[in-house]
Amino acid sequence: MLRGWLVASLILLGAGLSLAAVTTSPLAKEKQWEEARSYLAEGKAAEAKAVFEALLRRYPQEADLHLFLGITLLRLRDPQAAEKSVRTAIGIDSDHVEARTLLAWMESDIHGNFDAAIAEYEKVVELMPDFPQAYNNLGVALKRKGDLHEAAESFNQALARKPDFGAALSNRGWIFAEQNRWSEARRDFEQALEINPNDDGALYGLSQSLREARDYSGAQKVLSQLISRSPNFVYWLEWGRIGLIRYWWVLLAIALAFFFKGRLKKARIVSDGG
Template sequence: MNHDIEHALAAAQENLQAGRLDDAAGLLRGILASVPDHGEALSGLGYIAANQGDHARAAEYLVQASAHVSMSMDQLNFAAQVCQLAQRHDAAIALFERCLTQFPHHAASLYGVAMSLIQLGELQRALEALVHLCKIQPQSAEAHYNRGTLLGTMARYEDELDAYQQAITLKPRFVRAYVNLGVALRDLGRFDEALLQFKKALSIDPNDAGARTNRAQTNLLLGEFEHGWREYEWRWRDGTCSHGFPQNTLWTGTQPIDGKTVLVHHEQGFGDTLQFVRFVDRLSAAGAHVVLRVQDALLPLLQNYRGAAEVIGERSQVPHFDYHIPTLSLPFALKVRAPDLALSGPYVQADGALAPQWDDLFTGSVRRPSVGIVWSGSRTHLNDHNRSISLEQLKPVFDANADFFALQPDVRDSDRACLAQLEQRGVLRDVSGRLTTFAETAALIARLDLVISVDTAVAHLAGALGKPVWIALPFMPDWRWQLDRSDSPWYAKARLFRQTTRDDWTGVVAALRAEIDALPGPDNGEYLPSIEGPV
C-alpha cells in the first residue's frame, strides 16, 4: 500500500474515533481522488454517510466497496442493512446472500434477506428463508411470528394461525403475537375468538395500542359503536401517526363549546374526511365557531361547507382555537350511535358552475344509464391488495347496456392495456385526465346516474353527494361497512356488493353486471337505480 494512502487511512481512522466525521471524510475522499476504487476508503465514507443519516449515499459507497474489498460477515450485514434503509433491496439481497454463502445458518442474514425479498414481492423465496430460520432457531418466538405475518400476506391463513400459536407457546406473554392472531381470526370471521386474543394481549399489557385499536375496529365492524368509538382513540398512541396539536386542548365532548373556537382537522385519507365531515354542523349547532381543516385536494369542494365558519387547507396557517378535534374522533366526542348516522339527503354539494365542462359526455341521442366506475384505490393503502380489483376482472361489467366513464384518478401500468382495449371498443370512456380536483369529480358525478366503486374516496364522495353508489367490498371489509348487509347506515343510496369467497371477485362482478342489466330502460325516464333488496 502506498505510504501516503496508509498514512491518510490512519489519520481518517483517528478522526473517526474522535468523532470528527467531516475531517475523516475529507481524508478518505483524498484517497479516492488518486485511487477511485479503494475499498477501505469507500467503506469508510459509507460508514460516515450512514452515521450522518444519508442512507442513499452510504449505500452507494458500501456497494462499491463490497466489489473491491473483502468484507467480514459483520461488514456485509451492515452494508446490507444500510441498503435496506436506502430502499435498495436488490443490493441488500446480494450482500446478505454473500453472508449466507459463507455461513448458511446465519440468523441475521436469513431474516434480512427475507425482509428485502418481501419488499420486492418475492414472497415464496422470503418464506423459504424464514422457514430455514425457524428450523435453525426452533425456540425463537420472533422467527415464528415473522413467518406468520408473511403467511398471512400469502393468503395461507390456517398456516398463519399456526405460526402465531407456536410463537405464543414459546413466549406466553408475546403481546404482538396475540394481537396478530386476533387480527387473523377476525379476518376469517371468527370474531369471538379474535376478541378473546385482544383481551389476552391487554391482560398482559393494558396499554398496548395495537390491541386497543384492533379491538375497537372489530367492535365497530360488529356495530358495537359505544365500545368501538371509545377505544378507537388509542390510534394516536400506536406510534404510527400524530396530529401535532396539544393534548390539553383536545375536545373530548365534555367541555362546553358555546362561544368557543373549535378546530376540526383532517386525518387519514380523503374518504375519511368526506365521510366524517358530516358531524361538523353539530358543533356549530352547539354554539361553536368551527374552523375546518381539510386536505388541500378537498378544499375547493368543501370551502363553503355548512356548519363551518371557516375552511382552510393543510398548508394554511391555523388560527387561534380553544379546542381541537381530529375528524374521526367526532363520533366518540358526540356519542354517535347507529341511529345518528342516517342523513335524509346529501351533505356535500357539487359546484354547479363546473357542470358545463362535462356537456360533451352527454350529447348522444340514445339515453342510457351513465355509470362512473373506479376499480382501484391508493397503492399506498395498507389494505390495497384486498380492496382493489384489476380492470381485467371487471370486463364483464362493460358488456352491459350503459355508458361507462372511468373516474380512476391513478391508472396502474397493469391496467393500461385493458383500458386501451375497452376504450377502443367504445365501452369505457376514460375521463380521469380531466379530473384534476375533487370538485371537478363531484361536478361529473352529479350528472351521472350511478357510481360503481371499490372502497375508496370516490365511493364516499358519491355517497356524500347523495348519488346512488354501488360499492364492491372484499370478504372482510373495513369496519365502516359492517357485516351481512347490502345497505349502509352512512349513505342512504349506497348498495354493498360483498365477496362471498376471500380474494375472489367473480361473484361481485357477476352481481354488478346483473344489477346494471336490471336498470330501467330508455322508456322509463330517470335512471335512478333501486337501493332495495339483498345483494
C-alpha cells in the first residue's frame, strides 16, 4: 500500500509543481513554498510537513497548500489526515483537478469504494475533457469495479486523444484478455511494449496472449525476460506450467519408460523363480 501511495504522490507532485509555476497565487512569491516542495521531492516528508503547516497558518484558503500537505501526510503513512486535507482543498476549490484525482485514488485504493472513485474521476474528465490521463484513470476504476465495457470505452477515449499512450494500451489489452479476445489483447500489449519496453504488465499480458495462441516457446521466452527483471514467484510458476504443457509428451515418455522398466524387472524375477 505504501508503494502505491508514493507513486500517486509523486505523480501528483509533478503535476502540482507544473501548475504552481504559472499560478497567480501569493504562494508563487513565497520561498517557503519552494522549500517545502523541495523537501517533499527529496523524501524529507517531516520537514515538508512542518513548512506546509507554517504556510497554512498564513494562507488557510490556499487549496494547493492543503493538497500538498495531504500528499505529505500520505508519505508519513497517515491516510486519514491526508484525506481530510485533500477534502479541505476541494472545499476551497471544487474544480481542483489534482485534489479530486488524489481523492479518487484514495477512494479506490484505500477504501475500495469504486463508485466514489468513479464519481471523482468523472468530475475530473468533465473539468479536463482533453486530458488523456483522466480517461485512463476512470477506466482503471471502472475495470476494478467490473464494468469492462465502460472501462474499454474510457481507454478508447484516452487513446483517441493520445494514440501512443502506453498505459492505456496495456490497460485495454487486459480488458480484451478478460473478454477472451486474445488477438486484440496481443496487439495492444505489443504496441504498449513498443512505446515502453519496461512495461512489465504489458509483457506479462503478452506472455498470456502467446500462451493462448499456443506459442508456448514464445510465452516462455517473454516470461524469462520478466524473471530476469524480478524474481516473482508467479512468473516462475507460469513458466513452469507452460513448460509442462510444452513438453508433456517427454514427461509421458519418461513415465512410460519407468513403468515398462518396472514391469520387465518384475517379469524377470518371476521367470527366475523368485
